[in-house]
Amino acid sequence: MRRRDLFSLAATAAFAGCASAPEGRSRPNILFAISDDQSFAHTGASGDPVVRTPAFDRISAEGVRFEHAFCNSPSCTPSRGAILTGQECYRLEEGVNLWSSLPAKFVTYPDLLEAAGYQIGFTRKGWSPGSLEAGGRSRNPAGPRYDDFQTFYEANPPGAPFCFWFGSSDPHRAYEKGSGIASGLRPEDVVVPPFLPDDPEVRSDILDYYFEIERFDRELGEILSYLEERGQLENTIVIVTSDNGMPFPRAKADLYDYGARVPLAVRWPESVPGGRVVTDFASLVDIAPTILEAAGIEIPEDMTGRSLLDLLKSGEDGRVDPTRDHVILARERHTPWREGRVGYPMRAIRTDQYLYIRNIEPDRWPAGDPPILGEVDPSPTKDLMRARKDDPDFRRYYEAAFSKRPGEELYELGLDPGQMKNVADEAAHAEIKSALAAKLDQHLLATSDPRALGHPPTWESDPHHGRLTLEQRQ
Numbered sequence: 001m002r003r004r005d006l007f008s009l010a011a012t013a014a015f016a017g018c019a020s021a022p023e024g025r026s027r028p029n030i031l032f033a034i035s036d037d038q039s040f041a042h043t044g045a046s047g048d049p050v051v052r053t054p055a056f057d058r059i060s061a062e063g064v065r066f067e068h069a070f071c072n073s074p075s076c077t078p079s080r081g082a083i084l085t086g087q088e089c090y091r092l093e094e095g096v097n098l099w100s101s102l103p104a105k106f107v108t109y110p111d112l113l114e115a116a117g118y119q120i121g122f123t124r125k126g127w128s129p130g131s132l133e134a135g136g137r138s139r140n141p142a143g144p145r146y147d148d149f150q151t152f153y154e155a156n157p158p159g160a161p162f163c164f165w166f167g168s169s170d171p172h173r174a175y176e177k178g179s180g181i182a183s184g185l186r187p188e189d190v191v192v193p194p195f196l197p198d199d200p201e202v203r204s205d206i207l208d209y210y211f212e213i214e215r216f217d218r219e220l221g222e223i224l225s226y227l228e229e230r231g232q233l234e235n236t237i238v239i240v241t242s243d244n245g246m247p248f249p250r251a252k253a254d255l256y257d258y259g260a261r262v263p264l265a266v267r268w269p270e271s272v273p274g275g276r277v278v279t280d281f282a283s284l285v286d287i288a289p290t291i292l293e294a295a296g297i298e299i300p301e302d303m304t305g306r307s308l309l310d311l312l313k314s315g316e317d318g319r320v321d322p323t324r325d326h327v328i329l330a331r332e333r334h335t336p337w338r339e340g341r342v343g344y345p346m347r348a349i350r351t352d353q354y355l356y357i358r359n360i361e362p363d364r365w366p367a368g369d370p371p372i373l374g375e376v377d378p379s380p381t382k383d384l385m386r387a388r389k390d391d392p393d394f395r396r397y398y399e400a401a402f403s404k405r406p407g408e409e410l411y412e413l414g415l416d417p418g419q420m421k422n423v424a425d426e427a428a429h430a431e432i433k434s435a436l437a438a439k440l441d442q443h444l445l446a447t448s449d450p451r452a453l454g455h456p457p458t459w460e461s462d463p464h465h466g467r468l469t470l471e472q473r474q
């Protein structure tokens with residue numbers, strides 16, 4: 001626990017154990033809705049001209065939308081582990097890897113809410129993928145599993161506060177090819193990100209991804225309507241985000257914006273003035289302490305995330321807290337499609353103007369060994385980029401996604417928002433590069449990253465609990 005005096009601890013414990021908060025106000029419900037592989041840019045509220053996300057847009061319009069929200073690691077398991085524990089993925093031992101375990105000693109925010117009298121549950125994709133048993137757990141770290149939100153809600157005693165995790169598997173691949181166009185979405189309206197070739201195949205693939213984002217959003221809308229009909233929506237903190245970015249080359253599993261920057265909006269009309277857009281940097285590590293503070297529960301000392309509650313309550317737009325001017329990103333082993341089944345360790349710092357990435361093992365292939373390049377999910381876009389890699393119009397995109405990278409990368413975002421021109425070796429940027437590296441190291445040391453502390457991690461040899469079939473990665 002944080003070092004606070006005994007009176008404070010006792011008061012908090014008493015509050016947490018009560019059926020209702022002081023002054024007769026009931027404790028807020030929590031609805032955490034998380035899509036799977038959705039980049040920051042792909043919501044209506046953030047300005048995408050094609051994808052339709054009325055439920056996300058409503059949460060944004062009636063709450064706070066974060067312009068600079070980032071997952072901690074752009075890979076399902078470590079991202080979800082960081083959300084649930086409020087700790088950076090490299091603090092979670094084996095939990096830093098995809099298809100790993102989350103050792104039971106790591107307390108999650110649903111556990112703490114349950115101990116304080118909350119009804120907790122999740123549906124579909126909670127902490128995942130990985131092995132519960134290998135972590136010494138008998139249930140998902142997100143709580144008991146339910147078929148859907150309605151079943152969970154109806155099983156609860158009337159009036160009991162709840163905390164529910166709605167984990168959609170959209171827009172994770174595989175997609176039904178052509179589903180986006182078949183649903184009426186227009187390929188000519190797609191904004192192709194600057195790191196992908198502008199080709200009809202890519203545009204159609206992006207529309208299939210949008211089709212699934214829209215499905216997630218519709219289901220979120222149904223849950224919001226259900227709560228509204230029961231008079232519960234106003235006392236529910238609704239948080240909507242994603243675990244990592246779009247499943248395309250140079251996006252998911254990479255630390256560039258389309259891999260690590262995610263949508264995030266929070267609505268809580270009782271306490272949070274709505275209609276705001278904030279530019280403060282928020283990490284999904286901050287979600288757990290935010291929820292605990294809103295519920296009046298003491299934040300454990302080993303939660304390294306910082307509560308967003310003051311910011312949410314501030315009523316201000318733009319940069320509310322000047323210290324929230326950067327975020328730290330990390331990755332270890334996503335898929336092990338390399339000789340020796342090792343990962344591709346990276347750390348990064350993202351500020352308003354720069355993205356600085358440190359590739360710890362630059363002799364390895366970032367997207368996995370050729371020719372499988374198994375770090376990148378199979379897709380029509382990946383197939384196209386591989387098939388036409390010798391075409392001058394495609395070569396640079398192929399190189400950016402699949403080739404080896406130097407030990408350091410630096411992107412100047414004002415000139416290069418697509419993060420395609422590495423200026424790490426340019427003398428003009430030497431000073432800022434070293435300042436960013438120092439700031440990154442400071443954070444890694446302060447949060448006990450084993451790599452920063454010089455403790456040889458076992459991550460490279462930790463078990464992979466999933467199946468590894470070649471067909472899955474081609």
Ligand SMILES: [Ca+2]
Pocket residue numbers: 036037075076172243244
């Ligand atoms: Ca994911």
